[in-house]
Amino acid sequence: MQILSLNRIFHNDRDEKAAKAHRVRQVILCTGASCPSSPSGFQRTLLLMTCLRQRLLPIVLGNLLFFISPLFAASDVQVSAELSRHRVAAGEIVQLDVKVTGAQEADVPRTIPVDGLQINLAGQSKQVQMVNLSVSSCSLYSYIVIPLRTGTFTIPAIEVRADGKYFRTQPQELIIEGSSASSRSRAQTPLSPSTAGTMPSSVQTSAKNTLPSNHQIGFSELSLSKKRLYVGEVVPAEIRFYVDARYSAAPRRNIDFSNEGLLVERLSDPLSSTEERNGILYNVATFRTFVSAVKPGPINIGPASLELAVDLPMASPADMPDVFAQLLGRSGGVTQHRSLTLKSNQVSLEVTPLPGEGRPDNFSGAIGEFKMDAMALPQKYSLGDPVTLVLTIEGDGNIKAIGMPQLTGTEGWKIYPSTDRIGEPDAAGLHGVKTFETSMITQEPKTSTPGSLFSYFNPTTGKYVTLTTKPQALNIIPSTTSPLPSSPVATKITAASSAKALPSGPPALAPKTQPLSHESLKSWQPLLYRTQYLIASGVLLAVLVFLTAYLGVEWYEKKTSLLPEQQLKKLWSELQDEELSPQIFFNKAALYAELLLKQDPARFAQLEDIFKRRDEIHYGARERVLRARERAKILEKLTAAQSSDHS
Amino acid sequence: MMKSSILLSLILLVWATVVPPIQGASTHEHSLQSHSMDSPEGYYNEALVAETAGNLPNASLALRRALVLNPQFAQAKEKLHDILGKMGVPIQQTWRTKLLSLCSPDCLVLVGSFIGWGAAFLVLWIFFTRYCRQKNSEKKRMFVLVTLSLVICALGWVVVLLGTIIDPRREAFASVVVITQENMSIGNTTKEPPKEKFATIALRSTPIENGPILAQIPAGTLLFLGSTHGVWSYVKMESGLQGWIASSALQPLVPRAK
Numbered sequence: 001m002q003i004l005s006l007n008r009i010f011h012n013d014r015d016e017k018a019a020k021a022h023r024v025r026q027v028i029l030c031t032g033a034s035c036p037s038s039p040s041g042f043q044r045t046l047l048l049m050t051c052l053r054q055r056l057l058p059i060v061l062g063n064l065l066f067f068i069s070p071l072f073a074a075s076d077v078q079v080s081a082e083l084s085r086h087r088v089a090a091g092e093i094v095q096l097d098v099k100v101t102g103a104q105e106a107d108v109p110r111t112i113p114v115d116g117l118q119i120n121l122a123g124q125s126k127q128v129q130m131v132n133l134s135v136s137s138c139s140l141y142s143y144i145v146i147p148l149r150t151g152t153f154t155i156p157a158i159e160v161r162a163d164g165k166y167f168r169t170q171p172q173e174l175i176i177e178g179s180s181a182s183s184r185s186r187a188q189t190p191l192s193p194s195t196a197g198t199m200p201s202s203v204q205t206s207a208k209n210t211l212p213s214n215h216q217i218g219f220s221e222l223s224l225s226k227k228r229l230y231v232g233e234v235v236p237a238e239i240r241f242y243v244d245a246r247y248s249a250a251p252r253r254n255i256d257f258s259n260e261g262l263l264v265e266r267l268s269d270p271l272s273s274t275e276e277r278n279g280i281l282y283n284v285a286t287f288r289t290f291v292s293a294v295k296p297g298p299i300n301i302g303p304a305s306l307e308l309a310v311d312l313p314m315a316s317p318a319d320m321p322d323v324f325a326q327l328l329g330r331s332g333g334v335t336q337h338r339s340l341t342l343k344s345n346q347v348s349l350e351v352t353p354l355p356g357e358g359r360p361d362n363f364s365g366a367i368g369e370f371k372m373d374a375m376a377l378p379q380k381y382s383l384g385d386p387v388t389l390v391l392t393i394e395g396d397g398n399i400k401a402i403g404m405p406q407l408t409g410t411e412g413w414k415i416y417p418s419t420d421r422i423g424e425p426d427a428a429g430l431h432g433v434k435t436f437e438t439s440m441i442t443q444e445p446k447t448s449t450p451g452s453l454f455s456y457f458n459p460t461t462g463k464y465v466t467l468t469t470k471p472q473a474l475n476i477i478p479s480t481t482s483p484l485p486s487s488p489v490a491t492k493i494t495a496a497s498s499a500k501a502l503p504s505g506p507p508a509l510a511p512k513t514q515p516l517s518h519e520s521l522k523s524w525q526p527l528l529y530r531t532q533y534l535i536a537s538g539v540l541l542a543v544l545v546f547l548t549a550y551l552g553v554e555w556y557e558k559k560t561s562l563l564p565e566q567q568l569k570k571l572w573s574e575l576q577d578e579e580l581s582p583q584i585f586f587n588k589a590a591l592y593a594e595l596l597l598k599q600d601p602a603r604f605a606q607l608e609d610i611f612k613r614r615d616e617i618h619y620g621a622r623e624r625v626l627r628a629r630e631r632a633k634i635l636e637k638l639t640a641a642q643s644s645d646h647s
Numbered sequence: 648m649m650k651s652s653i654l655l656s657l658i659l660l661v662w663a664t665v666v667p668p669i670q671g672a673s674t675h676e677h678s679l680q681s682h683s684m685d686s687p688e689g690y691y692n693e694a695l696v697a698e699t700a701g702n703l704p705n706a707s708l709a710l711r712r713a714l715v716l717n718p719q720f721a722q723a724k725e726k727l728h729d730i731l732g733k734m735g736v737p738i739q740q741t742w743r744t745k746l747l748s749l750c751s752p753d754c755l756v757l758v759g760s761f762i763g764w765g766a767a768f769l770v771l772w773i774f775f776t777r778y779c780r781q782k783n784s785e786k787k788r789m790f791v792l793v794t795l796s797l798v799i800c801a802l803g804w805v806v807v808l809l810g811t812i813i814d815p816r817r818e819a820f821a822s823v824v825v826i827t828q829e830n831m832s833i834g835n836t837t838k839e840p841p842k843e844k845f846a847t848i849a850l851r852s853t854p855i856e857n858g859p860i861l862a863q864i865p866a867g868t869l870l871f872l873g874s875t876h877g878v879w880s881y882v883k884m885e886s887g888l889q890g891w892i893a894s895s896a897l898q899p900l901v902p903r904a905k
Contacts, residue, residue, distance in 0.1 A: 382748045384721035386728055386738065416732050439738070441725055477749065515695055519686040522716040524901055526814040527756040528807065540764050544771065551775035 077102045079160045081169035089177050090150050096143040103162035108141045117153050118146040147176040218243040222302045222344035230352050233367045233459050234290045234398040239304045241342050242282040249308045257304040265290045293351040302346040311335040358464050362406040366456035368397015374469035376449045382477045389449045391436040399432035405454035413440045445476050564595050582626035586614035589634055596641050603641045687713040691723050703730050707867035708824045708898055715815045718747040734867045739885055743813045755810025763803030770796040822900040827866045850890040854879035861890045
């Protein structure tokens with residue numbers, strides 16, 4: 001696990017870029033000038049074949065993906081520029097990467113004109129990534145920036161043509177400092193790796209095959225926050241491994257950090273970062289842990305050691321053709337593997353025993369600074385139901401070693417073994433929360449839970465501290481179960497057998513374990529499933545349906561019975577209109593008469609003339625003239641017929 | 648007529664609650680196999696005898712039966728917690744058990760039914776005798792009354808549903824309790840050391856004697872029975888873990904008819 005994490009850290013992006021910059025530098029050094037330590041012709045051939053075997057297969061596969069990728073590539077184009085370093089000494093070379101993402105083709109300028117800097121395109125690489133059949137491509141164009149003088153420079157926005165459109169990168173600022181001071185400081189430090197990368201090109205030419213010493217590639221540091229501690233006190237420790245960012249390194253074994261007289265917790269997953277020391281960029285892997293002493297006296301902690309395998313780049317053969325050099329990379333793909341062990345410093349500790357004076361009886365080894373809270377769940381309970389007392393201890397210290405606080409006032413409670421859980425620690429890992437849950441049952445109407453006591457030793461003040469929590473208030477829910485009568489009803493066990501069988505418990509609990517002489521019969525079926533309930537519900541549903549039908553019909557009949565009266569009223573008001581034609585008047589009068597006859601057919605003799613007159617007009621037997629006298633006579637007949645109906 | 652209908656409904660519901668169920672006439676699929684009526688106090692007494700004899704799994708089974716019949720049986724509840732604690736069986740408190748400690752499911756169903764049916768008849772009465780006979784201007788007030796009655800009716804049936812959901816008898820017919828036996832060959836029952844004299848039984852992913860073990864289930868654990876195939880039963884734990892277990896190690900929570 002740790003090895004994997006370390007691999008991830010020591011092969012990060014910055015590392016790749018640094019290694020690439022190193023390779024570029026070496027190619028510049030080898031081209032043109034003669035290499036004094038170049039291998040013989042046979043060695044060069046072997047070297048070339050090895051390089052071809054190592055490099056050609058990835059190149060072929062890469063080109064294959066390069067040509068296939070346009071079929072699937074996404075269309076979102078992004079262009080960015082990044083400098084490998086923004087502040088360098090005069091004579092140092094900087095790499096400028098222009099990254100084009102999501103484009104099939106891109107045109108970049110070969111040179112970038114900046115006064116005081118020489119910026120030339122050095123090479124191009126392409127990365128194709130396929131995730132769930134979605135292919136994304138990324139082209140990286142690398143420029144070599146050679147400072148010609150000191151000062152602050154701004155590399156202008158680079159115009160990139162990608163997929164027929166123009167994009168511009170952000171301007172980059174580069175500070176070139178005077179070389180003398182930085183070179184001196186690097187020469188003085190024992191931790192600085194190879195100076196090849198920091199020297200001017202003329203100096204590098206002579207020193208290009210000088211490999212750095214182990215001490216120059218990386219180093220390690222161990223630090224503790226305290227040097228004086230108590231037995232059992234937890235102290236955070238930090239181990240940092242530094243590896244020069246220009247070299248790729250992979251761990252070979254786990255970290256060796258065994259110490260006598262100390263308890264060391266499992267090392268955390270490493271945190272990766274970069275740090276510049278004396279002008280050199282380092283990849284840093286930081287491991288955190290906690291140590292605690294088990295015995296008093298002076299103790300040395302450390303060193304922590306880690307064995308690494310480091311790839312050191314070598315120069316390519318001097319007479320290697322430029323075509324191969326471009327294909328195989330600037331360094332010619334030649335690296336030297338070296339085993340390197342990073343060993344940290346030792347730290348001396350002074351461990352003091354815990355004072356015996358003032359030690360509480362309930363002290364269980366908690367060291368640190370804590371606070372305690374209590375809570376009862378639920379706060380309303382029925383007799384016989386469990387109540388859970390939740391005690392939460394929070395603070396800085398050996399939180400894992402804290403034991404269950406002592407409960408006070410537990411009379412009448414049956415206490416069950418408690419469970420505990422530890423909450424997520426904070427980023428530092430020293431602050432934590434431990435929760436204890438204790439279930440308890442009472443048969444007596446208790447209005448509060450037991451209290452609790454917790455003692456710890458405070459290393460800051462050097463004194464013991466006792467925390468207490470008050471009993472938590474409880475409310476009792478009265479049970480709906482009626483008190484059990486003691487009538488002698490037959491039970492499933494006889495009195496004799498129960499007398500023998502009863503357990504000999506404590507006197508307070510003895511009455512609760514007596515067999516019950518009362519028996520009540522309960523059904524195994526839920527009420528909703530019982531036949532009686534279903535029958536009752538069916539009957540009620542039938543009654544509801546019947547009532548609905550009955551009331552509905554009654555309401556409808558009442559509503560419809562009002563219609564003839566309304567019709568008569570309407571017809572009567574229409575008949576009062578003197579401008580009605582004779583035909584319409586007699587039609588309405590006949591309709592009015594029909595409605596009256598529906599109510600009482602015996603009035604037909606009174607109304608017969610109206611029907612006859614209507615038919616005569618309708619069939620043309622008489623002229624279609626309505627005189628006022630005739631009109632009044634017909635209305636009078638209708639009124640008479642209606643009044644006879646009411647009478 | 649309306650008054651007589653409501654009176655009839657009350658009488659019928661009381662009859663449905665009080666009168667013992669009709670033997671063999673239940674619609675429930677398992678009712679023919681079980682006792683229709685039983686005594687929780689009787690099971691409590693059985694549990695006392697089993698506990699005295701040192702048979703804690705059987706005592707837990709009897710207490711579980713007592714609590715299914717009467718979920719508010721405080722003495723049985725305390726005794727069951729005591730015994731399960733001794734056996735190392737985890738006790739789970741759910742919202743159902745919490746609600747059961749407040750009121751009985753029968754009470755909820757009965758009260759909900761009264762409210763539901765009463766409100767249904769009230770809706771009928773208000774609609775036909777008030778709402779339909781009012782003029783349009785006064786119908787709005789009656790509409791509010793009808794709506795309110797409908798809401799009360801719905802609430803009543805929600806209470807009935809709630810009472811049925813929390814009723815432990817609803818799932819009791821599909822529940823089994825692990826009762827390990829001596830000399831059990833199938834399922835690879837493992838005996839704990841003498842200080843822990845309660846056996847556990849293996850829950851396996853396949854119904855094979857040497858199948859991969861998913862969990863060791865202590866005796867007295869309540870399981871939900873899925874199906875039984877010969878000597879193996881497919882069960883589900885309260886935690887959701889499912890697997891095969893020896894059928895001979897299971898006892899139904901609802902006793903079968905003698």
